[in-house]
Amino acid sequence: MESLLKYYSRKDIQKAIYENSVNREVAVKFGDKGFGKRPDILQFETDVYELVKQGATSFNVSEERWTNPLLLKPGMTRKQLDDLRTAWDLIIDIDGEFEYSKIAAYLIIEALKFHNVISYSIKFSGNRGFHIAVPYETFPSALNKVQTRLLFPESARIIAGYLKEMIKDHLADKILEKNLTLGKNSFSFVDIDTVAISSRHMFRSPYSYNEKSGLISIPIHEKDILNFNKENAKPENVKVNIKFLDLKNIDPGESSQFIIQAYDWYHKKFKRDEQVMEIKNKREFEIPSKALNEKCFPPCILKGLNGLDDGKKRFLFVLMNFLKNTGHNEEQIKNIVFQWNKKNKEPLRENYIISQLSWNKRQKQNILPQNCPRDKENLSNNADNIYVSLGICNPDHLCNLIKNPVNYSIRKSRLGKH
Numbered sequence: 001m002e003s004l005l006k007y008y009s010r011k012d013i014q015k016a017i018y019e020n021s022v023n024r025e026v027a028v029k030f031g032d033k034g035f036g037k038r039p040d041i042l043q044f045e046t047d048v049y050e051l052v053k054q055g056a057t058s059f060n061v062s063e064e065r066w067t068n069p070l071l072l073k074p075g076m077t078r079k080q081l082d083d084l085r086t087a088w089d090l091i092i093d094i095d096g097e098f099e100y101s102k103i104a105a106y107l108i109i110e111a112l113k114f115h116n117v118i119s120y121s122i123k124f125s126g127n128r129g130f131h132i133a134v135p136y137e138t139f140p141s142a143l144n145k146v147q148t149r150l151l152f153p154e155s156a157r158i159i160a161g162y163l164k165e166m167i168k169d170h171l172a173d174k175i176l177e178k179n180l181t182l183g184k185n186s187f188s189f190v191d192i193d194t195v196a197i198s199s200r201h202m203f204r205s206p207y208s209y210n211e212k213s214g215l216i217s218i219p220i221h222e223k224d225i226l227n228f229n230k231e232n233a234k235p236e237n238v239k240v241n242i243k244f245l246d247l248k249n250i251d252p253g254e255s256s257q258f259i260i261q262a263y264d265w266y267h268k269k270f271k272r273d274e275q276v277m278e279i280k281n282k283r284e285f286e287i288p289s290k291a292l293n294e295k296c297f298p299p300c301i302l303k304g305l306n307g308l309d310d311g312k313k314r315f316l317f318v319l320m321n322f323l324k325n326t327g328h329n330e331e332q333i334k335n336i337v338f339q340w341n342k343k344n345k346e347p348l349r350e351n352y353i354i355s356q357l358s359w360n361k362r363q364k365q366n367i368l369p370q371n372c373p374r375d376k377e378n379l380s381n382n383a384d385n386i387y388v389s390l391g392i393c394n395p396d397h398l399c400n401l402i403k404n405p406v407n408y409s410i411r412k413s414r415l416g417k418h
Contacts, residue, residue: 001055004209007216007235008052011045016207016240017059018045023086025062025069027202027349030055031211038351039072058209060202064088064152065136072200074354078362081199087136088152089245091203092160095129096190098230103174104190105130106225107167115258119250121243122225124233126210126217129190130225131203133245138254143263153197153359155259162262164192165269193313198355206244209235219244287366288327288410296326298399298408300372303392305336307343311390316348318369318386318405320360325368325406330361371404 007013021042028036028051036056042048048059065087066072072084094104105122109132112120121133139148148155175189204210204217215233219242231237294302301322304315319340323333334357341347373385373393387393402408 003235004057005049005052007209007238008049010240012240013207013238014045014048016243017048017205018042020205020244021059021061023065023067023069025064025066025072025200025202026205027060028056029058029060029211031057035349038349039069041069057211059205060208061205063091063156063197063201063203064199074351075358078358082150085149085152087149088156089136090134090156090159092132092134092163093125093129093193093203094132094190095125095127095193098128099178100171100175100190101129102226102228104167104171104192105132107170107174108132108163108192109222109225111163111166112258115255115261117255117258119254121219121245122222123206123217123219123244124215124228124230126204126208126215126233127213131217134255135245135247135250137247137250137252139259140253140256143259153199153201155263156197158266159259159262160192160197162265165265198352198359200351200355207238207240218242287325288413291323291327291329291332292409292413296409296412298405298412299394299396300387300392301405303394304390305340305343307340307345308390308392309345312341312344312346312348313352314386315390315392316353316356320356321367321369322405322409324360325366326409330357333357333360368404368406372399372402 024041025039026041027038028040030036033055036051042059051059062069064085066084067086068084072081092108094101094108096104109120109122112118112132112134117134117138119135119138121135123131123133125131136149142148143151143155171190206217206219208217209215210217213230214235215230216235216238218233218238220228220232221242297305301319304319308315316337319337320333323336328336337353337357341353370386372395373388385393398408398412402411
């Protein structure tokens with residue numbers, strides 16, 4: 001704690017953290033004790049050091065900017081959040097094996113430059129990945145006559161998905177150059193998170209400490225990505241010489257064409273996929289009128305429900321869709337999700353879960369969770385499958401007969417009359 005006090009006592013560090021918190025919600029972490037109250041803000045630069053003296057270890061800030069962050073509260077409606085939101089910045093969260101994260105970050109920057117977007121910022125996350133940010137001021141003021149500030153989190157998810165698709169093959173090729181045994185499953189070793197993007201979603205503040213690694217989340221220059229050395233992120237080596245999300249000298253509307261192209265990609269690819277999935281869902285099964293008993297759940301869901309160390313946000317997405325498609329109502333889904341979260345080694349924040357449940361509730365179509373791995377006999381060939389990557393795929397005899405966890409439960413309910 002003494003070394004943290006020394007680090008955060010620096011006036012340049014306090015100023016950098018404060019400047020990135022203006023008009024944003026702040027979540028302060030107090031080591032193993034978890035996060036402090038939410039919502040919270042930093043009123044002065046000196047608040048940083050005062051909170052550290054009280055046990056604070058790191059600072060997280062919201063992707064969204066608000067008229068008054070202190071008016072935020074759990075369970076707010078979409079309209080209430082929209083009324084408070086003034087802007088949102090695009091934060092691309094890259095995480096995975098460190099060397100591959102560097103490659104993915106480099107390729108994302110190349111993709112942005114391809115679309116003539118140059119007002120981006122890059123920072124080391126403090127552990128294994130990188131954050132790439134594009135400021136709201138570069139966006140068009142409206143899309144299809146809807147104010148862009150109201151298009152969160154949907155637009156951020158679409159753009160992140162578009163970038164992920166753009167670099168997919170290039171990333172696989174680059175990884176293959178380093179390791180010929182990986183095949184094309186590049187996103188099982190490094191990922192761009194699109195699922196976790198939600199209202200009141202946080203990211204680690206620039207120049208904030210990372211409890212897991214003991215390193216600092218520092219902004220870096222584009223030219224340094226591929227050769228980035230973690231030594232530079234040790235508290236004693238940190239220099240405050242780069243701004244993250246610097247709004248000076250940006251070109252208003254710079255990202256307009258980029259966002260339009262991302263939406264074109266989304267409508268061509270995902271809308272078609274959703275229609276196909278909806279038809280397929282109707283053909284293969286009807287959602288049970290009564291919630292299926294936990295005795296019908298497949299091994300992967302049961303194992304995940306025992307709690308996870310990593311991948312909790314991805315499993316939450318799977319779990320919500322699984323429960324919805326097995327006949328569980330909103331209250332039942334909420335109860336199961338919160339009971340599961342208590343079993344996690346480091347539970348997800350309540351606000352995050354509430355926002356995800358709210359998002360899931362608003363979806364008009366019932367989307368199945370990801371299919372089971374194709375090769376159940378050799379799971380190592382399915383590294384990109386979510387159940388395999390989370391370490392919860394443990395097939396039984398019935399798993400070999402089905403393609404999706406929902407199909408498993410429906411078939412088992414018919415066989416066993418559960």
